[in-house]
Amino acid sequence: MSLRIVIADDHRLLLEGLAQALGGLPDIEIVGTAEDGDQLVELVAETSPDVILVDIEMPRTTGIAALGRMEDGPPAIVVTMHADEEHKARAQAVGAVGFMSKAAPLPSLAAAIRAAAAGESLMGDDVESILDDHREPVLGEGAAALTAREKELLAMLASGVSSTEHLADQLFISQKTVKNHLASIYDKLGIADRAQAAVEAIRLGLHRSND
Amino acid sequence: MSLRIVIADDHRLLLEGLAQALGGLPDIEIVGTAEDGDQLVELVAETSPDVILVDIEMPRTTGIAALGRMEDGPPAIVVTMHADEEHKARAQAVGAVGFMSKAAPLPSLAAAIRAAAAGESLMGDDVESILDDHREPVLGEGAAALTAREKELLAMLASGVSSTEHLADQLFISQKTVKNHLASIYDKLGIADRAQAAVEAIRLGLHRSND
């Protein structure tokens, strides 16, 4: 279902922060993290992720060296502080499909992951347009089938509005329509009640300012 | 209720990753982020946070310079790649109460935030013991009053087990006892049903392997 990712970086605050932030996205799952190149090679062999994120500077084996050892491994995105042409060329030489500065915004990294998983290369000139094509999270399975109104309802559930009456009032529709939408949501997500719907809503990222 | 934090770092991946990860903790709330020292000074003036996290290297105004401009601002923790004595001394000189490497693990940063909010200094030698005193998240208000069994029930709700029958089966108690515990939870958290309880459970961090 969701994209299986491993991240390697020796700065644990970045490593754990990214893991948390990316793992929170509905279509991304962190299957492991590494703090040096050796751990990364081992982890990739164990977990066969869909995409790997790797820092260049790491103790013992660098990210570049680790990628060099995994010639036909999963697509790799190099994430580094040193976003210059020289480092980019070195990343490209060892087969990285993406190259991203640590100064980039998080949604761009998420888009890069989706693009890499889809087999696109981010080494060309039109990186921005490729990223733009992958900005939206790919909601899997039944979630994709949710209508806008249903997502709106889920978002309200996720924010703690649970009674039919309050939902109806805040959406300016009758209580019956609320129940109809809920029934449709239960069906599409394969769940049975509002409590499970709230859990799913949060898991799918149907929070504030949804679409 | 929860600790109000601002973070300043020009590496947006770290900035947004940390914001996400720390904001996900039940007792920490991110009220703003800045990408340089000037933004930080402005943001602190606007939001009066409880603790600020600041990087040293930032464009225009560095973290050190920004701290120098906020002599009696909130307690600040300097978070940097350069975890050496020289930088630590400079941080201390401008009034930082904490100094942490970007290679530190996330729970230590969270502990440092709690310690800083409690007025402790992390510049001495016994940093580890002070951090250990603040490892546990401070669950506010009614959440603290929850019993172990009630938290267990909430954790199950958060994982999508919502019916009285399933809850009773998995906890090896009667359905009546499940209802009694739920009623107690509703009372303590000021909520009314399982959907709201699930939302609260997730917000309070009552996920896997709870206590």
Next chain:
DNA sequence: TGGCAAATAGGTCGCTCGCCCCATAGCCAG
């Protein structure tokens, strides 16, 4: 233009849920 999906709304039925009453056993502090 004809059909399909979505959003709106109504009704009925039966089960569950939340709320009130209660009781017993264990445990710890005063």
Next chain:
DNA sequence: CTGGCTATGGGGCGAGCGACCTATTTGCCA
């Protein structure tokens, strides 16, 4: 050793909820 708190259980009541069926209007797409 008595009072308070927790965990466990029971009964009953009424309201809310989820399941199933039907219907109208709108808008889009073939």
